[in-house]
Amino acid sequence: MDALLQGAQLVLQPQTLIAIFLASIFGLLVGAIPGLTATMAMALLVPVTFFLEPITAVGAMVACSAMAIFAGDVPGTLMRMPGTPASAAYTDEAYAMTRNGQASLALGANVVFSAIGGIFGTIVLMVAAPALAELAVKFSSFEYFWLAMLGITCAAFIAAADPLKGVVSLCLGLLVATVGINNPAGQPRFTFGSTDLVGGIDFIAAMIGLFAIAEVLRFAGSARTELAVPQAQGGRIFAGVGALAARYWPQALRGNAVGTVIGSLPGAGADVAAWIAYSVSRRFSRTPKKFGTGHPEGIVESTSANNAALGGAWIPSLVFGIPGDTITAVVIGVLYMKGLNPGPTLFLNHPESMYAIFLVFIVANLLMIPFGWALIKAARRILSVPQGILMPLILLFCTVGAFAATNSLFGVVTMLAFGVLGLLMERHGFPVAPAVLAMVLGPLLEESFVNSMIKTDGELLGLVQRPIAAGLAAVCVVLWLLPLVKSLRRRDGAHATALG
Amino acid sequence: MTSNFRSDRRRFLQQAGLAAAAPAALLAPGLAHAAWPERPVNVIVPWGAGGATDAIARVVGIEMERDLGKPFNIVNRTGGGGVVGHTAIASAAPDGYTIGMATLEITLYKLMGLAELTPASFTPIARLGFVPGGISVSANSPYKTLQELVNAIKAAPAGTFKASGVGVGGSWHINAGGWMRAVGLEPQRLRWVPSQGAAPAYQELLSGGIDIVTASPAEGRALIEAGRVRPLAITHSERVAMFPSVPTLKELYGSDWQMSSWMALVAPAGLPRDITARLIASAKKAQESKAFSDFLTERGFVKVWEAGDDLARYLTQFAAQMDPVVRGLGLVKA
Numbered sequence: 001m002d003a004l005l006q007g008a009q010l011v012l013q014p015q016t017l018i019a020i021f022l023a024s025i026f027g028l029l030v031g032a033i034p035g036l037t038a039t040m041a042m043a044l045l046v047p048v049t050f051f052l053e054p055i056t057a058v059g060a061m062v063a064c065s066a067m068a069i070f071a072g073d074v075p076g077t078l079m080r081m082p083g084t085p086a087s088a089a090y091t092d093e094a095y096a097m098t099r100n101g102q103a104s105l106a107l108g109a110n111v112v113f114s115a116i117g118g119i120f121g122t123i124v125l126m127v128a129a130p131a132l133a134e135l136a137v138k139f140s141s142f143e144y145f146w147l148a149m150l151g152i153t154c155a156a157f158i159a160a161a162d163p164l165k166g167v168v169s170l171c172l173g174l175l176v177a178t179v180g181i182n183n184p185a186g187q188p189r190f191t192f193g194s195t196d197l198v199g200g201i202d203f204i205a206a207m208i209g210l211f212a213i214a215e216v217l218r219f220a221g222s223a224r225t226e227l228a229v230p231q232a233q234g235g236r237i238f239a240g241v242g243a244l245a246a247r248y249w250p251q252a253l254r255g256n257a258v259g260t261v262i263g264s265l266p267g268a269g270a271d272v273a274a275w276i277a278y279s280v281s282r283r284f285s286r287t288p289k290k291f292g293t294g295h296p297e298g299i300v301e302s303t304s305a306n307n308a309a310l311g312g313a314w315i316p317s318l319v320f321g322i323p324g325d326t327i328t329a330v331v332i333g334v335l336y337m338k339g340l341n342p343g344p345t346l347f348l349n350h351p352e353s354m355y356a357i358f359l360v361f362i363v364a365n366l367l368m369i370p371f372g373w374a375l376i377k378a379a380r381r382i383l384s385v386p387q388g389i390l391m392p393l394i395l396l397f398c399t400v401g402a403f404a405a406t407n408s409l410f411g412v413v414t415m416l417a418f419g420v421l422g423l424l425m426e427r428h429g430f431p432v433a434p435a436v437l438a439m440v441l442g443p444l445l446e447e448s449f450v451n452s453m454i455k456t457d458g459e460l461l462g463l464v465q466r467p468i469a470a471g472l473a474a475v476c477v478v479l480w481l482l483p484l485v486k487s488l489r490r491r492d493g494a495h496a497t498a499l500g
Numbered sequence: 501m502t503s504n505f506r507s508d509r510r511r512f513l514q515q516a517g518l519a520a521a522a523p524a525a526l527l528a529p530g531l532a533h534a535a536w537p538e539r540p541v542n543v544i545v546p547w548g549a550g551g552a553t554d555a556i557a558r559v560v561g562i563e564m565e566r567d568l569g570k571p572f573n574i575v576n577r578t579g580g581g582g583v584v585g586h587t588a589i590a591s592a593a594p595d596g597y598t599i600g601m602a603t604l605e606i607t608l609y610k611l612m613g614l615a616e617l618t619p620a621s622f623t624p625i626a627r628l629g630f631v632p633g634g635i636s637v638s639a640n641s642p643y644k645t646l647q648e649l650v651n652a653i654k655a656a657p658a659g660t661f662k663a664s665g666v667g668v669g670g671s672w673h674i675n676a677g678g679w680m681r682a683v684g685l686e687p688q689r690l691r692w693v694p695s696q697g698a699a700p701a702y703q704e705l706l707s708g709g710i711d712i713v714t715a716s717p718a719e720g721r722a723l724i725e726a727g728r729v730r731p732l733a734i735t736h737s738e739r740v741a742m743f744p745s746v747p748t749l750k751e752l753y754g755s756d757w758q759m760s761s762w763m764a765l766v767a768p769a770g771l772p773r774d775i776t777a778r779l780i781a782s783a784k785k786a787q788e789s790k791a792f793s794d795f796l797t798e799r800g801f802v803k804v805w806e807a808g809d810d811l812a813r814y815l816t817q818f819a820a821q822m823d824p825v826v827r828g829l830g831l832v833k834a
Binding site: 138139140141142143180181182184185186188195196198199200202342406407408447450451454455457 | 544575576577578579580581583584587588614615659662667668669670691692693694695696703704706707708709710722
């Protein structure tokens with residue numbers, strides 16, 4: 001109890017509160033600008049943390065990342081451009097709601113369920129940190145292989161109308177992911193003698209291209225001058241959210257749980273959590289047909305998941321010093337510099353710091369509701385700007401983002417190339433999402449498979465000889481067989497009707 | 501190919517720039533670089549933000565900024581096992597406005613056939629710090645000492661024991677090969693499981709996927725202090741302050757093999773002497789600052805100082821040491 005009070009004192013210092021306030025605004029702006037990721041916001045914050053007290057620095061980083069992950073939803077909903085990759089999973093869905101005139105409802109759901117997800121993740125972090133980290137830390141390459149396989153499998157479900165085109169898109173993403181030297185053998189692949197390609201194709205730049213540049217190009221290529229301007233509705237952002245909560249609370253809860261668990265797995269963060277939560281939601285929905293048409297169910301689940309993942313990611317980071325995602329990788333660097341070395345001893349030596357970090361999480365997620373409301377209001381104003389002015393501005397921000405992602409013009413070139421690719425894919429009915437997911441999971445899939453094979457001397461059975469790996473494998477196999485079973489059953493049904 | 505084309509083009513632009521600046525140069529002969537730095541200096545870090553190389557560059561950058569009065573911007577150019585960032589440093593204009601924090605990989609790229617980069621591609625400024633490697637096992641491993649572990653490796657067929665710490669051809673992979681040679685075994689005796697870095701390797705160790713980690717114990721400090729990982733030896737000539745009870749490989753086997761991950765401030769080849777001298781002087785001040793010392797102690801780094809020609813000699817000597825091990829590990833491209 002003493003430690004809790006001391007923690008509260010640390011958080012309630014004026015300088016800490018001011019830092020949280022400013023970092024929140026910074027996080028909202030960076031998150032709302034398509035192409036600038038939450039990780040980038042954190043990296044930009046690192047030099048500032050040099051001048052702050054330890055808890056103040058951590059508070060600023062927590063607030064900044066939570067706000068950035070939520071803020072990514074706003075341009076995703078209003079303009080079909082996810083502000084951060086964590087919003088990409090349900091961008092199409094949220095934009096469809098905007099087209100149906102339900103932008104307010106979509107944004108209201110985003111802000112409220114993001115905040116709830118964030119608080120849920122925090123509570124799990126506080127209660128179950130040591131236990132959950134124990135589980136996650138037992139994951140070896142075998143478990144990771146099946147986890148990546150699960151993600152790849154889910155990508156096939158995200159692939160909307162035509163599964164075949166979805167798989168083509170998936171394979172394209174996997175191919176892109178093979179470029180460069182960051183493969184298990186450390187050999188350059190598909191580099192054509194270019195130093196830039198040795199580093200691989202930057203995922204962030206490619207994603208900005210596929211999502212944002214394709215949109216700008218589509219606008220430029222369309223004859224209409226006013227395109228997809230979201231309906232400027234009244235201020236009732238939170239109207240209808242209560243009804244959503246009443247109707248979809250099981251989905252929100254499941255999204256929170258999925259997000260926290262995935263967040264706590266080292267390496268998998270908010271973006272993977274959102275993808276998996278979205279496809280889980282679709283998989284188990286009573287109305288899967290409505291997905292993709294502006295249906296809030298999947299949004300509720302995945303927007304809950306990505307913010308819950310933030311709290312989850314801190315679990316292995318704090319307990320073992322193993323980053324849960326790219327954001328906490330930056331945080332761990334700062335923690336070391338501030339003498340708050342992550343590890344089990346942190347809980348023994350600095351319990352007050354632990355409580356302070358937890359409290360900052362709660363404060364940041366509560367602040368998200370008023371701040372999110374303000375951002376949505378401001379975003380509306382930005383969107384009343386004519387598209388002819390907005391699009392070049394977006395292009396500018398995207399260019400800055402792609403440059404910042406790689407610190408080189410090659411990132412901008414990548415972005416533009418993928419913009420053209422995204423445009424072509426959409427024109428011909430190939431979904432973009434599976435390609436993006438494959439780019440994230442491809443390296444993980446390859447690395448975990450090769451490492452597993454090295455460990456087992458090429459014995460494939462080794463992939464299912466550990467209990468958790470076998471469990472994950474079983475889930476994958478069930479997911480693979482479901483469509484087959486369904487189509488067989490359908491055929492049987494048709495057969496029976498024909499006979500009858 | 502592209503990089504050659506690039507640097508050619510850059511050189512052309514530079515010469516065009518020089519031609520334009522010629523009248524000004526005539527007015528102030530001999531004072532060409534006296535005013536350096538007149539604008540912000542970019543410090544390229546070939547590794548990601550938040551990592552050890554990034555962190556050391558930021559600490560030094562702040563100190564040098566204070567000393568020289570112009571901003572030192574840290575620019576992370578990641579990817580390709582450092583090839584991208586190191587190439588960016590080497591191909592920049594040698595005008596003192598682009599420098600970089602290089603790591604030991606610069607001595608290996610050419611040998612492994614990964615890039616046309618050698619220490620000669622850079623103007624050496626100063627080596628600032630290093631973190632010694634080690635040999636660690638999981639706390640529930642049956643091996644309590646290095647001798648027990650080595651005897652078990654000797655008794656078992658090659659490839660039985662799996663080790664990790666970094667990707668194929670990285671510093672800690674070479675550390676594993678050098679250690680095997682030091683105890684009279686073939687470098688490829690351990691099966692190398694590539695990882696994205698020390699943290700994932702330590703996690704693999706905990707999860708039972710591998711037997712040995714040859715990364716620095718400092719990178720697994722939290723796990724060692726929590727009693728989950730047991731460091732058996734340090735691959736450095738002396739014991740380290742962070743783990744004073746862990747013996748060195750030299751104490752145990754009398755071997756001179758040592759492997760540390762080091763960071764050195766470098767500039768593109770052909771940096772004017774006066775700018776080199778000012779960078780060295782400023783780096784020296786940064787290195788002597790309290791902030792830098794605190795940072796090194798916290799991270800388990802060891803302070804070191806080799807500047808200019810001393811650093812060039814060190815790089816040559818280091819590359820010569822690595823050569824047989826890299827060949828023994830089969831990493832040299834024919």
